[in-house]
Amino acid sequence: MKACMIIGKANVGKTLFAINFAGYLGVPRLEIEFTTPGGEIYRRTLTQREAVEELTSPAPHHTLGLQAFDIQMPGLKGRKHFAVLDTSGLTDGIPEEPLVRRAMAQTLAQVRQAAVILHLIDASSVTKQGAVEAVGQVDWQVAQFGGMRTGYAILANKMDLPEAASGLLQIRREFPGHVIFPVSALLKTGFAEVKQFVWRHL
Numbered sequence: 001m002k003a004c005m006i007i008g009k010a011n012v013g014k015t016l017f018a019i020n021f022a023g024y025l026g027v028p029r030l031e032i033e034f035t036t037p038g039g040e041i042y043r044r045t046l047t048q049r050e051a052v053e054e055l056t057s058p059a060p061h062h063t064l065g066l067q068a069f070d071i072q073m074p075g076l077k078g079r080k081h082f083a084v085l086d087t088s089g090l091t092d093g094i095p096e097e098p099l100v101r102r103a104m105a106q107t108l109a110q111v112r113q114a115a116v117i118l119h120l121i122d123a124s125s126v127t128k129q130g131a132v133e134a135v136g137q138v139d140w141q142v143a144q145f146g147g148m149r150t151g152y153a154i155l156a157n158k159m160d161l162p163e164a165a166s167g168l169l170q171i172r173r174e175f176p177g178h179v180i181f182p183v184s185a186l187l188k189t190g191f192a193e194v195k196q197f198v199w200r201h202l
């Protein structure tokens with residue numbers, strides 16, 4: 001099945017975006033296929049609420065594996081069946097924790113075969129004083145790879161937070177020539193533009 005992959009550093013809002021975007025695309029109950037870094041596969045059906053409760057967290061590296069949300073997207077020219085693929089958070093450099101390291105390797109192995117890559121960056125922490133570098137080495141590497149192919153876009157997330165406006169400006173400055181969509185995974189803003197982009201590239 002074709003995949004719209006969600007990628008980015010830990011805690012930027014990938015899972016919340018995947019859940020709320022699936023809901024926005026009209027999926028009432030989420031059919032999710034989990035793949036552990038060890039290759040074990042299992043399926044679960046969750047409501048939006050259950051999914052937000054269980055699968056997202058304010059602490060980084062909550063997702064350690066692949067989470068494929070089954071989507072049937074209706075359009076003018078018929079339906080498209082694909083997966084929104086939520087992945088483990090990336091880190092700058094090699095993660096020390098073995099579990100995180102294996103999960104990150106699993107994420108990177110998926111990149112080449114994804115039809116669409118949505119690269120999330122937390123716009124609210126880009127310009128925050130003292131924050132861990134919000135736009136990291138790894139974001140440049142992902143953007144560099146993404147720039148060589150079609151179906152790649154940057155999503156500046158958490159636009160509902162006050163610090164995000166200046167963060168968005170900085171992201172635009174640092175990634176010229178890329179498609180950039182400001183969104184709030186929490187408030188589901190900016191989703192129409194993302195939907196159109198995904199539809200066009202699947």
Ligand SMILES: Nc1nc2c(ncn2[C@@H]2O[C@H](COP(=O)(O)OP(=O)(O)OP(=O)(O)O)[C@@H](O)[C@H]2O)c(=O)[nH]1
Nearest residue numbers: 010011012013014015016057061062063089185186
């Ligand atoms: N205000 C605000 N908070 C958000 C938004 N998106 C995500 N969050 C919060 O940010 C935290 C991390 O969200 P997740 O979706 O778990 O992030 P993730 O990128 O999947 O994190 P890992 O799985 O650890 O890599 C949670 O507390 C979310 O509620 C947003 O658009 N606005």
Ligand SMILES: [Mg+2]
Nearest residue numbers: 014015062063
């Ligand atoms: Mg996650």
